[in-house]
Each structure stands twice: as C-alpha cells, then as structure tokens.
Amino acid sequence: MPLLDARDVHGGYGGMNILNGVNMTIEADEIGVIVGPNGAGKSTMLKAIFGLLHVSQGEILLRGEPIQNLPPNKLVQKGMGFVPQEYNVFPSLTVKENLQMGAYLKPGNVKRMLARVYEFFPPLYDKRHQPAGELSGGQRQMVAMGRALMAEPDVLLLDEPTAGLSPLYMNEIFERVKEVNAAGVGILMVEQNAKQALAIADKGFVLAAGQNRFTDTGAALLADPEVAKSFLGG
Amino acid sequence: MNELVFFINNVVIAGSVTGSIYAIGAVGVTLIFSIMRFAHFAHGDMMTFGAFMVLLLTTLFPQAGAAIGVPTPLIMLPLAMVLTAALAVGIDRAFYKPLRAHGVKPIVLVIGSLGVTLMLQGLIRLFAGTGGESLYVDDRKEIFRLALPIEGVRVPVVITEPQLYLFVLTLVAVVGLHFFLSRSRLGKAMRAMSDNPDLAQASGINTNTIVAVTWVIAGGLAAIAGTLLSLDVTFKPDLSFFLLLPIFAAAIVGGVGHPYGAIAGGFVVGFAETLAVFNWSVLLRPFRDSLPEWLSLPGNLAFVGTEYKIVVPFFILVVILVWRPTGIFKGKVI
Numbered sequence: 001m002p003l004l005d006a007r008d009v010h011g012g013y014g015g016m017n018i019l020n021g022v023n024m025t026i027e028a029d030e031i032g033v034i035v036g037p038n039g040a041g042k043s044t045m046l047k048a049i050f051g052l053l054h055v056s057q058g059e060i061l062l063r064g065e066p067i068q069n070l071p072p073n074k075l076v077q078k079g080m081g082f083v084p085q086e087y088n089v090f091p092s093l094t095v096k097e098n099l100q101m102g103a104y105l106k107p108g109n110v111k112r113m114l115a116r117v118y119e120f121f122p123p124l125y126d127k128r129h130q131p132a133g134e135l136s137g138g139q140r141q142m143v144a145m146g147r148a149l150m151a152e153p154d155v156l157l158l159d160e161p162t163a164g165l166s167p168l169y170m171n172e173i174f175e176r177v178k179e180v181n182a183a184g185v186g187i188l189m190v191e192q193n194a195k196q197a198l199a200i201a202d203k204g205f206v207l208a209a210g211q212n213r214f215t216d217t218g219a220a221l222l223a224d225p226e227v228a229k230s231f232l233g234g
Numbered sequence: 235m236n237e238l239v240f241f242i243n244n245v246v247i248a249g250s251v252t253g254s255i256y257a258i259g260a261v262g263v264t265l266i267f268s269i270m271r272f273a274h275f276a277h278g279d280m281m282t283f284g285a286f287m288v289l290l291l292t293t294l295f296p297q298a299g300a301a302i303g304v305p306t307p308l309i310m311l312p313l314a315m316v317l318t319a320a321l322a323v324g325i326d327r328a329f330y331k332p333l334r335a336h337g338v339k340p341i342v343l344v345i346g347s348l349g350v351t352l353m354l355q356g357l358i359r360l361f362a363g364t365g366g367e368s369l370y371v372d373d374r375k376e377i378f379r380l381a382l383p384i385e386g387v388r389v390p391v392v393i394t395e396p397q398l399y400l401f402v403l404t405l406v407a408v409v410g411l412h413f414f415l416s417r418s419r420l421g422k423a424m425r426a427m428s429d430n431p432d433l434a435q436a437s438g439i440n441t442n443t444i445v446a447v448t449w450v451i452a453g454g455l456a457a458i459a460g461t462l463l464s465l466d467v468t469f470k471p472d473l474s475f476f477l478l479l480p481i482f483a484a485a486i487v488g489g490v491g492h493p494y495g496a497i498a499g500g501f502v503v504g505f506a507e508t509l510a511v512f513n514w515s516v517l518l519r520p521f522r523d524s525l526p527e528w529l530s531l532p533g534n535l536a537f538v539g540t541e542y543k544i545v546v547p548f549f550i551l552v553v554i555l556v557w558r559p560t561g562i563f564k565g566k567v568i
Contacts, residue, residue, distance in 0.1 A: 072435055072436045072438075073435060073439070077438065082436050084433065084436070087432070087433060090425070090426045090430050090433065091429055091430075093422065098426075100422060101422065101423065101426045101434070101437045101439065102437055104438050105438035107419060147437065151437075151438065
C-alpha cells in the first residue's frame with residue numbers, strides 16, 4: 001500500500017480551481033519531488049494534502065485511509081508533517097522552544113526527538129537558546145524542518161525548502177533531506193531548483209496548469225529531453 | 235528632609251500603586267491582542283466586574299476573614315478571579331467567537347467589545363447602584379505610618395494595608411506570568427500562536443484552547459487589578475472609564491503584544507501621571523530663601539491639576555503613536 005496516494009485532486013481558492021486533477025503516489029521510503037513552472041499549482045497541491053485548501057473532487061489517501069479536507073492538527077496526529085515556504089518558524093521563540101512546539105501533540109517525544117533533531121542539524125544545538133528570528137535563512141529552514149520532525153511524521157511535506165538560500169546552504173538542505181529520508185521518513189517536496197531536486201528524487205511530478213504533465217522516476221525525468229527542454233531550462 | 239518624605243509618599247508610593255494597577259491591566263490587554271489581534275475595550279469593565287464580585291461576596295460573608303485574621307475582601311479575591319475568568323470565557327463564547335467564526339475585520343471585534351463595555355456597566359449598576367462603595371465592609375483599613383529615624387523629620391512615610399497587598403500581588407502575578415510564558419508548555423504555545431497562528435495550528439496546537447486560556451489569565455488578572463484599586467480607593471461602577479485610557483496607553487507604550495513591555499508601560503504611565511500632578515513647589519520650598527526676589531514660589535506648582543490627570547496618559551499615547559508606534563519593546567502596531 002502506498003504511503004501517500006493522491007487521486008484526481010481538484011481544488012482551489014474561492015471557486016477558482018487551481019488543481020485540475022493531480023495524481024501523486026509515493027511509497028514509504030521514497031522522496032517525491034514536484035516541479036513545474038510558476039502557477040502550475042505545486043505549492044497548492046501540498047496545501048491541499050495538508051488540509052489548508054478545500055479539495056472539491058478526488059481523494060487523498062494516507063496508508064489507504066482517506067484524509068482529504070481533514071484539519072491540519074488531525075493530520076499531524078496521523079503522521080504528517082508540513083514545512084511551509086515562508087513564515088515557517090516562530091521568530092520570538094528560541095530554537096529549542098520552536099522544536100518543542102513541533103512535538104506539542106506528543107509531549108512524551110520531546111527529549112528523545114530533540115536529541116535526534118540536533119543530530120540531523122548540528123548547528124541548531126549551538127543556537128538552541130537563540131530566538132529563531134535571529135537565525136540565517138538556512139538555519140531557519142533547519143529549525144522549520146526540525147520542528148516538523150519532532151512529531152515523528154511518516155511523511156514530510158516540504159514547500160520549496162531551498163528558496164532564497166545560497167548554493168552552499170542549498171546543498172546542505174538537500175543532504176539533510178536525503179538523511180531524513182534514509183531514516184525512514186517519506187518526503188514530498190516542491191522545488192524550484194528542479195535539476196538538483198530531481199537528482200535525489202525517487203519520483204518526480206512535473207505539473208503544468210494544475211495537471212500532471214510528466215510523472216516518472218527522478219532519473220528518467222532528468223534524462224527526458226522534452227522535460228529538459230520545457231521545464232529544466234535546457 | 236520632610237519634603238523628601240512628602241515626595242516618597244506622593245510620587246514613589248502613589249506612582250507604584252497606579253503603576254501596578256495599570257501594569258496588571260495592560261498585560262491582559264496585550265495578551266488578548268497578541269492572541270486575537272483586537273483591542274479589547276471591555277477590559278476595564280472586567281476589572282470592575284472582578285471588584286464587584288469581591289464586594290458582593292464580602293457583603294454576603296462579612297465575617298469570613300476575621301477567622302484567619304485577613305481582611306475579608308482578600309479572602310474573596312481568588313473566588314472573584316475564578317468568576318471573572320468564567321465571565322471572560324463566557325463573553326468570548328457568546329460575542330467574540332461568533333464574530334471570529336465569520337472572519338470579520340478586527341475593528342468589528344473592537345466595536346463589539348465596546349458594546350460589551352456598556353452591557354457590563356449597565357449590569358453592574360443594576361445591582362451595585364451608581365454610587366461608590368467601600369470594599370471594607372466589616373474590616374478596618376490599616377494605615378501604617380513609618381517614622382524615619384532621622385532628626386528633624388516629622389512627616390512619616392504612609393502606606394496602607396491594601397497598598398502592601400497590591401505590591402505583593404503584583405510581584406506574584408508578574409513572576410507567575412513570566413514562569414508560565416517561559417517554562418510551561420501552554421505558555422510557550424501561547425507565545426507561538428502570537429508569533430504565527432497558522433504555523434501553531436500546523437504544529438497541532440489547539441488554538442481554541444489557547445484562546446480560552448488567554449481569557450482565563452486576562453480575566454483573573456483583571457479581577458486582581460480591579461479589586462486592589464477598589465480596596466485602595468472605593469468601588470465605583472464606572473471605574474473603567476478612568477482605567478481604559480491609561481491601560482491602553484501602557485500597553486502601547488510597552489509595545490503591543492509584549493507582556494513585559496506592558497508591565498514596563500504600566501509603570502511609565504503610572505509614574506508619569508503622579509509626577510505630572512505632583513506639587514513641585516513643596517520640593518523647592520527649602521530653597522525659598524536663595525531664590526531671587528522677582529521669583530516668588532507659588533503655592534501650587536504642578537504640571538496639570540489633579541482633575542486633569544487623565545490628560546497625561548492621553549498625551550503619552552499621542553506622543554508614542556506619532557514618534558514610536560511600536561512602543562519601547564517593538565511590538566505590533568494596532
């Protein structure tokens with residue numbers, strides 16, 4: 001049974017449909033990457049999965065159980081984590097407090113998961129008593145991912161985790177994503193840096209105008225001349 | 235030296251008293267704003283309501299305190315805090331929650347709270363009448379006169395029993411709030427929701443619980459502030475009219491959404507008020523003989539008359555809003 005299975009998802013804001021039948025499947029140990037031009041509905045799809053957007057048609061299954069239109073806190077309990085692209089930390093809370101908030105529903109987890117998150121992101125340990133708002137963009141992204149990991153999710157949704165980061169930090173974040181995935185967390189992420197992201201992807205979904213244009217393994221998409229020409233900038 | 239004692243009595247003690255009351259009130263206003271993003275105008279009336287509950291309970295059981303040797307109103311305060319907290323949660327459920335559910339703009343909630351103000355004041359008047367009432371129904375208000383052991387000082391430092399209770403309770407409330415916000419899981423969740431409500435929800439924090447907790451804290455604190463003010467002077471159904479402006483000034487001076495800023499702001503406004511109405515002529519009196527002949531010392535030398543005290547927080551409010559709208563601690567802009 002796939003970990004996450006979205007079938008023919010339609011949805012949008014206030015009557016305006018942005019998603020016109022998107023299909024996505026990832027298995028428990030996979031990294032799925034969503035790429036595509038601006039306005040294709042990439043981030044919208046993540047929000048629809050995480051219950052932040054009304055799904056008007058189609059279904060989303062988490063381990064076979066329908067979860068479409070459940071509120072976010074229910075989805076966190078069911079093992080889903082979401083890292084928004086912007087405003088993804090609590091700026092006035094310290095790094096440690098940010099992480100603690102991630103395990104709000106599982107207070108028993110805090111001690112054990114704090115140690116694990118510090119293992120994944122060593123820079124956070126040194127800055128644990130600093131307000132998250134004072135950190136650099138890359139470190140803030142680590143706090144955001146760490147916060148989502150605190151609840152021990154089975155699947156982590158990342159919305160453009162490398163947006164606005166320097167190439168150095170970008171590589172670092174991709175490395176961390178691979179490590180988190182290797183530790184048994186399924187990943188579904190939206191990325192602007194399509195080539196790099198598809199390189200670490202088990203599955204790639206190229207969206208355009210709210211529909212799947214290409215769906216294949218990451219490597220196959222990178223090798224496809226048509227995908228390269230239209231979506232990866234040659 | 236007598237002049238110095240006069241200064242201590244009329245500025246240091248009086249300023250700390252008003253400052254404490256404003257601080258506790260402003261903390262409530264700032265917490266409500268940081269969680270629900272609206273200026274709660276009915277806050278002054280929650281303070282009056284708390285004091286009214288103490289008055290009611292003290293009138294019903296005037297002997298309750300005598301058994302333990304504490305003034306009865308003080309025994310009744312915890313009960314009044316619970317009742318005021320319940321009222322705050324109830325008002326939210328009945329009036330503000332339906333508005334929030336409709337996704338209205340904050341200004342609608344502000345106007346709604348103005349309606350709650352009028353309703354509460356009417357209700358309190360209905361039962362308590364329009365005049366002033368002393369909360370000391372069966373007890374005597376102790377007044378401590380501390381004579382300073384310095385030669386030539388005839389004027390004692392005067393402090394009353396309720397003022398001492400006020401200082402102790404303010405300290406307890408501030409320290410308690412600090413530990414709640416910085417150590418407890420719920421307190422941190424409250425700060426998280428104030429920072430970023432969407433992310434708080436995405437983390438699984440139940441925002442309805444946080445809203446209720448905010449009202450409980452704000453209501454309980456309002457009861458403390460209202461009761462201690464009424465103990466210091468008297469209980470009046472229109473207390474809130476004299477409290478609302480300074481409390482909002484304090485919250486804005488401190489930086490809206492900053493509990494510590496609200497405490498600092500409360501004392502800034504409280505001391506500004508007392509300094510503005512203080513008769514500076516008294517302090518200058520010892521130097522009367524060395525003044526040039528053309529300069530005679532008037533009997534009363536204050537910035538504003540006592541009856542115009544309310545202009546002071548208003549003035550501070552205008553100055554802060556024009557020059558530093560985010561307040562001392564860089565809060566949000568209302």
